[in-house]
Amino acid sequence: MKDTLIKVDNIKKSFKINKRANGLPGHIANLFVPKYEMRKAVDGINFEIKKGEAVGFIGSNGAGKSTTIKMLSGILYPDEGNIEIAGFIPYKQRKAYVSNIGVVFGQKSQLSWDLPIIDSYELLKHIYKIPYETYEKNLKQFTELLDMSSFIEQPVRQLSLGQRMRADIAASLLHSPNLVFFDEPTIGLDVVAKERIREFIRYINREKGITIIFTTHDMQDIEKTCSRLILIDKGKKLYDDSVNGLLEKYSTQRKLKVEFEVDYNIEPIENVVIENKENNKKVFSFSNQNVSIKSLISDLMGRYEIKDMSIEEMDIESVVRKIYEGGIKIS
Numbered sequence: 001m002k003d004t005l006i007k008v009d010n011i012k013k014s015f016k017i018n019k020r021a022n023g024l025p026g027h028i029a030n031l032f033v034p035k036y037e038m039r040k041a042v043d044g045i046n047f048e049i050k051k052g053e054a055v056g057f058i059g060s061n062g063a064g065k066s067t068t069i070k071m072l073s074g075i076l077y078p079d080e081g082n083i084e085i086a087g088f089i090p091y092k093q094r095k096a097y098v099s100n101i102g103v104v105f106g107q108k109s110q111l112s113w114d115l116p117i118i119d120s121y122e123l124l125k126h127i128y129k130i131p132y133e134t135y136e137k138n139l140k141q142f143t144e145l146l147d148m149s150s151f152i153e154q155p156v157r158q159l160s161l162g163q164r165m166r167a168d169i170a171a172s173l174l175h176s177p178n179l180v181f182f183d184e185p186t187i188g189l190d191v192v193a194k195e196r197i198r199e200f201i202r203y204i205n206r207e208k209g210i211t212i213i214f215t216t217h218d219m220q221d222i223e224k225t226c227s228r229l230i231l232i233d234k235g236k237k238l239y240d241d242s243v244n245g246l247l248e249k250y251s252t253q254r255k256l257k258v259e260f261e262v263d264y265n266i267e268p269i270e271n272v273v274i275e276n277k278e279n280n281k282k283v284f285s286f287s288n289q290n291v292s293i294k295s296l297i298s299d300l301m302g303r304y305e306i307k308d309m310s311i312e313e314m315d316i317e318s319v320v321r322k323i324y325e326g327g328i329k330i331s
Protein backbone atom coordinates (compact mmCIF):
# COMPACT_ATOMS: atom_id res chain seq x y z
CA MET A 1 0.00 0.00 0.00
CA LYS A 2 1.27 3.44 -0.94
CA ASP A 3 0.70 5.30 2.31
CA THR A 4 1.73 2.46 4.60
CA LEU A 5 4.29 3.78 7.09
CA ILE A 6 4.82 0.78 9.35
CA LYS A 7 4.91 -2.85 8.32
CA VAL A 8 5.32 -5.41 11.08
CA ASP A 9 5.52 -8.99 9.97
CA ASN A 10 5.31 -11.81 12.50
CA ILE A 11 7.81 -10.44 15.01
CA LYS A 12 8.92 -12.49 17.99
CA LYS A 13 11.12 -11.70 20.97
CA SER A 14 12.14 -13.85 23.91
CA PHE A 15 14.23 -12.92 26.92
CA LYS A 16 16.64 -15.13 28.75
CA ILE A 17 15.59 -15.37 32.37
CA ASN A 18 18.05 -16.61 34.96
CA LYS A 19 16.35 -19.47 36.72
CA ARG A 20 17.68 -19.72 40.25
CA ALA A 21 17.88 -23.02 41.93
CA ASN A 22 16.82 -22.97 45.57
CA GLY A 23 19.09 -23.03 48.59
CA LEU A 24 22.83 -22.60 48.91
CA PRO A 25 23.83 -25.74 46.99
CA GLY A 26 21.64 -24.63 44.09
CA HIS A 27 23.11 -21.18 44.33
CA ILE A 28 26.61 -22.53 44.06
CA ALA A 29 25.65 -24.85 41.23
CA ASN A 30 24.22 -21.84 39.43
CA LEU A 31 27.57 -20.09 39.52
CA PHE A 32 29.07 -22.83 37.41
CA VAL A 33 26.19 -23.89 35.21
CA PRO A 34 23.67 -21.06 35.10
CA LYS A 35 20.19 -22.26 34.33
CA TYR A 36 18.19 -20.18 31.90
CA GLU A 37 14.66 -20.13 30.81
CA MET A 38 13.38 -18.30 27.73
CA ARG A 39 10.39 -16.08 28.26
CA LYS A 40 8.34 -15.15 25.20
CA ALA A 41 7.59 -11.44 25.38
CA VAL A 42 6.30 -10.99 21.83
CA ASP A 43 5.00 -14.04 20.05
CA GLY A 44 4.19 -13.37 16.41
CA ILE A 45 2.63 -9.95 16.00
CA ASN A 46 1.55 -8.49 12.63
CA PHE A 47 0.13 -5.12 11.68
CA GLU A 48 0.39 -2.26 9.25
CA ILE A 49 -0.02 1.38 10.12
CA LYS A 50 -0.69 4.15 7.65
CA LYS A 51 0.76 7.65 7.65
CA GLY A 52 -1.19 9.95 9.94
CA GLU A 53 -2.89 7.23 11.99
CA ALA A 54 -3.20 7.40 15.78
CA VAL A 55 -3.10 3.87 17.15
CA GLY A 56 -3.69 2.91 20.76
CA PHE A 57 -1.70 -0.02 22.04
CA ILE A 58 -3.16 -1.74 25.07
CA GLY A 59 -2.76 -4.94 27.04
CA SER A 60 -2.26 -6.04 30.62
CA ASN A 61 1.07 -5.85 32.49
CA GLY A 62 3.70 -7.92 30.75
CA ALA A 63 1.63 -8.33 27.56
CA GLY A 64 4.58 -7.26 25.40
CA LYS A 65 3.71 -3.65 24.59
CA SER A 66 6.98 -2.01 25.61
CA THR A 67 8.99 -4.79 23.99
CA THR A 68 7.12 -4.16 20.75
CA ILE A 69 7.70 -0.40 21.00
CA LYS A 70 11.39 -1.03 21.63
CA MET A 71 11.62 -3.19 18.52
CA LEU A 72 9.73 -0.59 16.48
CA SER A 73 12.06 2.15 17.66
CA GLY A 74 15.18 0.11 16.94
CA ILE A 75 16.30 -0.31 20.57
CA LEU A 76 15.79 -4.07 20.40
CA TYR A 77 16.03 -6.41 17.45
CA PRO A 78 13.35 -9.05 16.87
CA ASP A 79 14.43 -12.71 17.12
CA GLU A 80 12.20 -13.47 14.16
CA GLY A 81 10.08 -11.54 11.70
CA ASN A 82 10.50 -8.21 9.96
CA ILE A 83 9.88 -4.57 10.65
CA GLU A 84 9.93 -1.91 7.98
CA ILE A 85 9.21 1.71 8.86
CA ALA A 86 9.38 4.51 6.30
CA GLY A 87 11.71 2.33 4.24
CA PHE A 88 14.05 1.62 7.17
CA ILE A 89 14.75 -1.52 9.11
CA PRO A 90 14.90 0.10 12.56
CA TYR A 91 17.45 -2.06 14.38
CA LYS A 92 19.74 -2.30 11.33
CA GLN A 93 19.68 1.31 10.19
CA ARG A 94 19.26 2.88 13.58
CA LYS A 95 21.33 6.02 12.99
CA ALA A 96 19.49 7.12 9.87
CA TYR A 97 16.17 5.91 11.22
CA VAL A 98 16.08 7.79 14.53
CA SER A 99 15.95 11.21 12.90
CA ASN A 100 12.47 10.22 11.67
CA ILE A 101 11.05 9.15 14.99
CA GLY A 102 10.43 10.33 18.52
CA VAL A 103 10.10 8.08 21.55
CA VAL A 104 8.68 8.87 24.98
CA PHE A 105 8.96 6.36 27.80
CA GLY A 106 6.73 7.54 30.62
CA GLN A 107 8.58 5.33 33.08
CA LYS A 108 12.00 6.72 32.31
CA SER A 109 13.13 10.22 31.40
CA GLN A 110 15.52 10.66 28.51
CA LEU A 111 16.57 14.04 29.88
CA SER A 112 19.58 14.67 32.05
CA TRP A 113 18.65 14.55 35.73
CA ASP A 114 20.91 17.47 36.71
CA LEU A 115 20.96 19.71 33.66
CA PRO A 116 18.40 22.45 33.15
CA ILE A 117 15.80 21.22 30.63
CA ILE A 118 16.86 23.84 28.12
CA ASP A 119 20.46 22.57 28.22
CA SER A 120 19.31 19.02 27.51
CA TYR A 121 17.38 20.41 24.56
CA GLU A 122 20.50 22.17 23.27
CA LEU A 123 22.33 18.86 23.47
CA LEU A 124 19.59 17.15 21.47
CA LYS A 125 19.85 19.94 18.92
CA HIS A 126 23.49 19.00 18.35
CA ILE A 127 22.98 15.24 18.49
CA TYR A 128 20.18 15.33 15.91
CA LYS A 129 21.77 18.20 13.95
CA ILE A 130 18.47 20.06 14.06
CA PRO A 131 18.50 23.13 11.80
CA TYR A 132 18.41 26.40 13.73
CA GLU A 133 15.00 27.54 12.44
CA THR A 134 13.35 24.19 13.07
CA TYR A 135 14.72 24.06 16.60
CA GLU A 136 13.72 27.61 17.49
CA LYS A 137 10.25 27.23 15.99
CA ASN A 138 9.56 23.90 17.71
CA LEU A 139 10.97 25.02 21.04
CA LYS A 140 8.80 28.13 21.05
CA GLN A 141 5.67 26.25 20.04
CA PHE A 142 6.05 23.36 22.48
CA THR A 143 6.98 25.67 25.36
CA GLU A 144 3.72 27.49 24.74
CA LEU A 145 1.47 24.50 24.08
CA LEU A 146 2.85 22.52 27.01
CA ASP A 147 3.09 25.56 29.26
CA MET A 148 6.74 24.96 30.14
CA SER A 149 8.20 28.46 30.46
CA SER A 150 8.06 28.45 34.27
CA PHE A 151 10.31 25.40 34.63
CA ILE A 152 12.41 25.16 31.47
CA GLU A 153 15.49 26.49 33.29
CA GLN A 154 15.18 23.87 36.04
CA PRO A 155 16.73 20.41 36.11
CA VAL A 156 14.51 17.32 35.90
CA ARG A 157 15.16 16.39 39.52
CA GLN A 158 13.27 19.51 40.64
CA LEU A 159 10.19 18.91 38.49
CA SER A 160 6.82 17.37 39.26
CA LEU A 161 5.97 14.21 37.32
CA GLY A 162 3.58 16.10 35.05
CA GLN A 163 6.20 18.75 34.28
CA ARG A 164 8.84 16.11 33.63
CA MET A 165 6.51 14.28 31.25
CA ARG A 166 5.79 17.46 29.28
CA ALA A 167 9.51 18.21 29.10
CA ASP A 168 10.15 14.68 27.80
CA ILE A 169 7.39 14.92 25.22
CA ALA A 170 8.76 18.20 23.87
CA ALA A 171 12.26 16.68 23.79
CA SER A 172 11.06 13.82 21.62
CA LEU A 173 9.60 16.26 19.08
CA LEU A 174 12.32 18.91 18.73
CA HIS A 175 13.73 17.33 15.57
CA SER A 176 10.28 17.28 13.89
CA PRO A 177 9.83 13.51 13.59
CA ASN A 178 6.86 12.27 11.58
CA LEU A 179 6.29 9.26 13.81
CA VAL A 180 6.19 9.24 17.61
CA PHE A 181 5.97 6.32 20.03
CA PHE A 182 4.43 7.15 23.38
CA ASP A 183 4.90 4.39 25.96
CA GLU A 184 2.66 5.30 28.91
CA PRO A 185 3.07 9.09 28.74
CA THR A 186 0.22 9.58 31.21
CA ILE A 187 1.34 7.10 33.86
CA GLY A 188 0.92 8.41 37.39
CA LEU A 189 -0.61 11.73 36.35
CA ASP A 190 -3.78 13.30 37.67
CA VAL A 191 -6.82 13.87 35.47
CA VAL A 192 -5.91 17.44 34.55
CA ALA A 193 -2.32 16.60 33.66
CA LYS A 194 -3.50 13.61 31.61
CA GLU A 195 -5.97 15.75 29.73
CA ARG A 196 -3.28 18.28 28.86
CA ILE A 197 -1.11 15.54 27.39
CA ARG A 198 -4.00 13.98 25.47
CA GLU A 199 -4.84 17.36 23.99
CA PHE A 200 -1.27 17.87 22.90
CA ILE A 201 -1.02 14.41 21.34
CA ARG A 202 -4.31 14.97 19.55
CA TYR A 203 -2.96 18.27 18.26
CA ILE A 204 0.29 16.89 16.84
CA ASN A 205 -1.61 14.02 15.22
CA ARG A 206 -4.50 15.98 13.74
CA GLU A 207 -2.88 19.33 12.97
CA LYS A 208 0.66 18.26 12.19
CA GLY A 209 -0.18 14.88 10.71
CA ILE A 210 2.31 13.06 12.95
CA THR A 211 1.68 9.32 13.17
CA ILE A 212 1.17 8.21 16.76
CA ILE A 213 1.47 4.93 18.62
CA PHE A 214 0.17 5.36 22.13
CA THR A 215 0.58 2.77 24.88
CA THR A 216 -1.51 3.19 27.99
CA HIS A 217 -3.57 1.48 30.67
CA ASP A 218 -6.07 4.32 30.66
CA MET A 219 -8.88 3.73 28.21
CA GLN A 220 -9.78 7.42 28.28
CA ASP A 221 -6.40 8.14 26.68
CA ILE A 222 -7.39 5.91 23.76
CA GLU A 223 -10.94 7.17 23.42
CA LYS A 224 -9.74 10.76 23.33
CA THR A 225 -6.76 10.46 21.01
CA CYS A 226 -6.85 7.32 18.88
CA SER A 227 -9.07 6.07 16.11
CA ARG A 228 -7.62 2.58 16.07
CA LEU A 229 -6.89 0.13 18.83
CA ILE A 230 -4.53 -2.82 18.99
CA LEU A 231 -5.03 -5.08 21.97
CA ILE A 232 -2.28 -7.54 22.81
CA ASP A 233 -2.17 -10.29 25.37
CA LYS A 234 0.66 -12.72 26.17
CA GLY A 235 2.67 -11.47 23.20
CA LYS A 236 -0.14 -12.01 20.70
CA LYS A 237 -2.57 -9.66 19.03
CA LEU A 238 -6.13 -10.10 20.28
CA TYR A 239 -7.90 -7.25 18.57
CA ASP A 240 -7.05 -4.70 15.87
CA ASP A 241 -9.75 -2.42 14.56
CA SER A 242 -11.30 0.98 14.94
CA VAL A 243 -12.19 2.23 18.42
CA ASN A 244 -15.75 2.87 17.26
CA GLY A 245 -15.91 -0.56 15.70
CA LEU A 246 -15.03 -2.13 19.03
CA LEU A 247 -17.82 -0.26 20.74
CA GLU A 248 -20.37 -0.99 18.02
CA LYS A 249 -19.47 -4.64 17.77
CA TYR A 250 -19.07 -5.55 21.39
CA SER A 251 -20.95 -2.97 23.35
CA THR A 252 -24.22 -4.84 23.14
CA GLN A 253 -25.60 -4.13 26.59
CA ARG A 254 -27.54 -0.90 26.75
CA LYS A 255 -29.44 0.90 29.44
CA LEU A 256 -32.30 3.34 28.88
CA LYS A 257 -33.04 5.56 31.84
CA VAL A 258 -36.52 7.05 31.89
CA GLU A 259 -38.14 9.51 34.24
CA PHE A 260 -41.96 9.23 34.07
CA GLU A 261 -44.50 11.87 35.02
CA VAL A 262 -46.12 9.48 37.50
CA ASP A 263 -45.15 6.17 39.10
CA TYR A 264 -46.57 3.86 36.43
CA ASN A 265 -46.80 0.13 36.81
CA ILE A 266 -44.95 -0.73 33.58
CA GLU A 267 -46.16 -3.81 31.67
CA PRO A 268 -43.42 -6.42 31.18
CA ILE A 269 -41.48 -6.08 27.90
CA GLU A 270 -39.88 -9.08 26.20
CA ASN A 271 -36.07 -9.28 26.65
CA VAL A 272 -36.00 -6.15 28.77
CA VAL A 273 -35.16 -6.01 32.46
CA ILE A 274 -36.97 -3.20 34.26
CA GLU A 275 -35.66 -1.74 37.50
CA ASN A 276 -37.54 0.73 39.65
CA LYS A 277 -35.61 3.73 40.94
CA GLU A 278 -36.64 6.63 43.14
CA ASN A 279 -38.76 9.58 41.88
CA ASN A 280 -40.70 7.77 39.12
CA LYS A 281 -37.45 6.76 37.44
CA LYS A 282 -36.93 3.37 35.85
CA VAL A 283 -34.01 1.72 34.11
CA PHE A 284 -34.56 -0.56 31.11
CA SER A 285 -31.65 -2.92 30.41
CA PHE A 286 -31.39 -4.94 27.22
CA SER A 287 -29.08 -6.15 24.49
CA ASN A 288 -29.14 -4.32 21.18
CA GLN A 289 -29.09 -7.71 19.49
CA ASN A 290 -32.67 -8.52 20.34
CA VAL A 291 -34.25 -5.18 21.25
CA SER A 292 -34.33 -2.13 19.02
CA ILE A 293 -33.85 0.99 21.08
CA LYS A 294 -35.97 3.03 18.66
CA SER A 295 -39.02 0.83 18.99
CA LEU A 296 -38.58 0.56 22.74
CA ILE A 297 -38.60 4.35 23.04
CA SER A 298 -41.59 4.84 20.75
CA ASP A 299 -43.47 2.07 22.54
CA LEU A 300 -42.89 3.72 25.93
CA MET A 301 -43.74 7.16 24.61
CA GLY A 302 -46.99 5.85 23.13
CA ARG A 303 -48.14 4.40 26.44
CA TYR A 304 -46.82 6.65 29.16
CA GLU A 305 -46.12 10.30 29.94
CA ILE A 306 -42.37 10.76 29.95
CA LYS A 307 -40.50 13.62 31.58
CA ASP A 308 -36.91 12.79 30.64
CA MET A 309 -34.79 9.98 29.28
CA SER A 310 -31.18 9.08 28.49
CA ILE A 311 -29.31 6.19 26.91
CA GLU A 312 -26.24 4.77 28.57
CA GLU A 313 -23.79 2.96 26.32
CA MET A 314 -21.07 0.69 27.51
CA ASP A 315 -17.74 2.48 27.51
CA ILE A 316 -14.57 1.14 25.97
CA GLU A 317 -13.17 0.29 29.36
CA SER A 318 -15.90 -2.19 30.19
CA VAL A 319 -15.69 -3.67 26.69
CA VAL A 320 -11.99 -4.28 27.09
CA ARG A 321 -12.49 -5.69 30.59
CA LYS A 322 -14.99 -8.13 29.11
CA ILE A 323 -12.50 -9.18 26.46
CA TYR A 324 -9.90 -9.89 29.14
CA GLU A 325 -12.38 -11.84 31.18
CA GLY A 326 -13.10 -13.96 28.14
CA GLY A 327 -16.67 -12.75 27.98
CA ILE A 328 -16.32 -11.62 24.40
CA LYS A 329 -15.02 -13.91 21.69
CA ILE A 330 -12.72 -12.15 19.30
CA SER A 331 -12.82 -13.63 15.84
Ligand SMILES: Nc1ncnc2c1ncn2[C@@H]1O[C@H](COP(=O)(O)OP(=O)(O)OP(=O)(O)O)[C@@H](O)[C@H]1O
Nearest residue numbers: 015016040041059060061062063064065066067068
Ligand atom coordinates in the same frame (compact mmCIF):
# COMPACT_ATOMS: atom_id res chain seq x y z
N1 LIG B 1 14.96 -6.82 29.39
C1 LIG B 1 14.19 -7.84 29.75
N2 LIG B 1 14.72 -8.95 30.27
C2 LIG B 1 13.95 -10.00 30.63
N3 LIG B 1 12.60 -10.03 30.50
C3 LIG B 1 12.02 -8.94 29.99
C4 LIG B 1 12.77 -7.78 29.59
N4 LIG B 1 11.90 -6.85 29.11
C5 LIG B 1 10.68 -7.41 29.20
N5 LIG B 1 10.73 -8.64 29.73
C6 LIG B 1 9.58 -9.56 29.94
O1 LIG B 1 8.84 -9.60 28.74
C7 LIG B 1 7.44 -9.58 29.01
C8 LIG B 1 6.80 -8.39 28.30
O2 LIG B 1 7.25 -7.20 28.90
P1 LIG B 1 6.83 -5.76 28.38
O3 LIG B 1 7.65 -4.77 29.13
O4 LIG B 1 6.92 -5.72 26.90
O5 LIG B 1 5.31 -5.68 28.82
P2 LIG B 1 4.28 -4.47 28.76
O6 LIG B 1 3.12 -4.92 27.95
O7 LIG B 1 4.97 -3.23 28.36
O8 LIG B 1 3.80 -4.38 30.29
P3 LIG B 1 3.46 -3.10 31.21
O9 LIG B 1 2.03 -2.77 30.93
O10 LIG B 1 3.64 -3.63 32.60
O11 LIG B 1 4.41 -2.00 30.86
C9 LIG B 1 7.32 -9.59 30.52
O12 LIG B 1 7.12 -10.91 30.94
C10 LIG B 1 8.64 -9.04 31.00
O13 LIG B 1 8.96 -9.55 32.25
Ligand SMILES: [Mg+2]
Nearest residue numbers: 065066067183
Ligand atom coordinates in the same frame (compact mmCIF):
# COMPACT_ATOMS: atom_id res chain seq x y z
MG1 LIG C 1 5.38 -1.43 29.28
